[in-house]
Amino acid sequence: MSDVTANQNGRHIALVSETFLPEVNGVTNTLKHLCLGLMKQGHRVTVVRPRQARETTGAMLAAAGEALFSAEVLVPGAPLPGYPELRFGLCRSATLARLWSGQRPDAVYIATQGPLGIAAASAAGRLGIPVSSGFHTNFHSYSHYYGAGFLAGLLCRYGRWFHNRTDLTLVPTRRMQRQVRSMGIEACSVWSRGVDCQRFAPHKRDNELRRQWGLGPGDRAIVYVGRLAAEKNLQMAVACYERIRQLHHRARFILVGDGPLRERLAARHPDYIFCGMQQGEALARHYASGDLFLFPSKTDTFGNVVTEAMASGLAVVAYDDAAAGEHLRHEENGMVAALDDDDGFVTSALKLLDQPTLLARVRSQARLDALDLQWSVLVEQFANLILSVQPKEHSHAVKQSLPIL
Structure with a gap:
């Protein structure tokens, strides 16, 4: 783990994602603004992510030279099938549990639904740390565009299984909230996205x-x-x-x-x-x-x-x-x-x-x-949502097996 700043104010928030800068997609854009905004508001941010195939130092600092996070934890990664430019993380939940036992976050936010997200949800549940997840990507809808529509039902069940292991799922729109609830995902709240009106003008x-x-x-x-x-x-x-x-x-x-x-x-x-x-x-x-x-x-x-x-x-x-x-x-x-x-x-x-x-x-x-x-308002709302979550009993969810077809 590498530390880049010693911000001791605010709360300690761990952001877990299998995609991060300098990758370019909607998730990384959202996480960039989240990290910057949380740091500006005095929180301590730890990013947990896979080591990327071609690492650069660009992930450490924003374009203006501001620190994106307080610390980062890099785990091994492997290419995502169908999206070789993206990687999923490989990490045992026990590894994260040991890390978070010593440097306990006040809240964990999981942005992606891959193996790293599963490990993070298990570790947070074992330690009684409030854990929230983001519904950023409609993978079950994507399957129809890659000749794998037969997997849509399985992916939907997997999404329900994954998100119900977390205490709260954040969705970006009210329509998506209705859709997620119809999938059987129990606790979900709307958290929208901001835009940088100084950059885009x-x-x-x-x-x-x-x-x-x-x-x-x-x-x-x-x-x-x-x-x-x-x-x-x-x-x-x-x-x-x-x-x-x-x-x-x-x-x-x-x-x-x-x-x-x-x-x-x-x-x-x-x-x-x-x-x-x-x-x-x-x-x-x-x-x-x-x-x-x-x-x-x-x-x-x-x-x-x-x-x-x-x-x-x-x-x-x-x-x-x-x-x-x-x-x-x-x-x-x-x-x-x-x-x-x-x-x-x-x-x-x-x-x-x-x-x-x-x-x-x-x-x-x-x-x-x-x-x-404005991103500043939305970042404050994000922090209030994930820090107000009460952790539920995870013992059954941790033992529950993956959904089968």
Whole structure:
């Protein structure tokens, strides 16, 4: 274990995750803001995570040079099947129990549902430490996009088994809370996500970048930011853009991100602009240099990109689910379509492009509403939730076997 700061104020919180910086995904983005916010509020933060394949020192400090945590515990890791760039942690619960017996956290938060999360839940339960978990990823929904839909039932039962071993499960939206309860997960509370409105802002629009994309002053950039993978419903974004450019010939499709579908998409659509993975200020410029943002996913539990696009002053078109269902109001600060209404998704995008006054009004209101989503408030709420949990009796849960098909 390595210590980087001796913050003795506040409470001791252990964050356990099988994904962490410098990996780029919604979980790591949330954990970065959690770590920074908890440290600023005087808490002592210990991060438990797998050692990554290509370690860098970037995980220790935020971009501004601020310490992300007080201490970290690195455990062995192995590649996650289907996502080789991600790793799951390998650690015995007894190892964590010994560690936490000597340096006892006031609360444990488990962000991922893998073997490291199981070990952490068992260790915390054995010691009577309050343990909360986050429902960050819809793995049972993802299975349908990888030819493994037959595993959805098993993954759902596994999720129920895992989360019911913790004292509280945090979900990002009220709709997800209803879904999680319908799965049989007993104790769950809503904890949403914030957005960095200083990093993501309309004034970072870059006309030179737009020129590189082949756009003139009145042309429209249709932007997608996220993983280029099947579970993101990218075929809907492609279908929507193809309809758009039939009427708006100079519109360009800008895809920011990487993933297994990139080569196939680039081969089929050589006119699309693939910007690859972008981070920090470069990502902020890519957002702000767009006009319309497409979020076609039907599997995300939240979708941080939605609030980042709002903060950047983009008009978001999404399905009425996850972050969009929580924060977008149709034709006020974005456009939402019912989950089963693909035509409505396309119609919403076309309506914005056909009505410049509506587009301008939606973009302006999106930015104003994003300003209300401050991370500092949400971090304080997170701490209050996990520190107020009363640990339940874990003896039965620890002995309970994994669910079987």
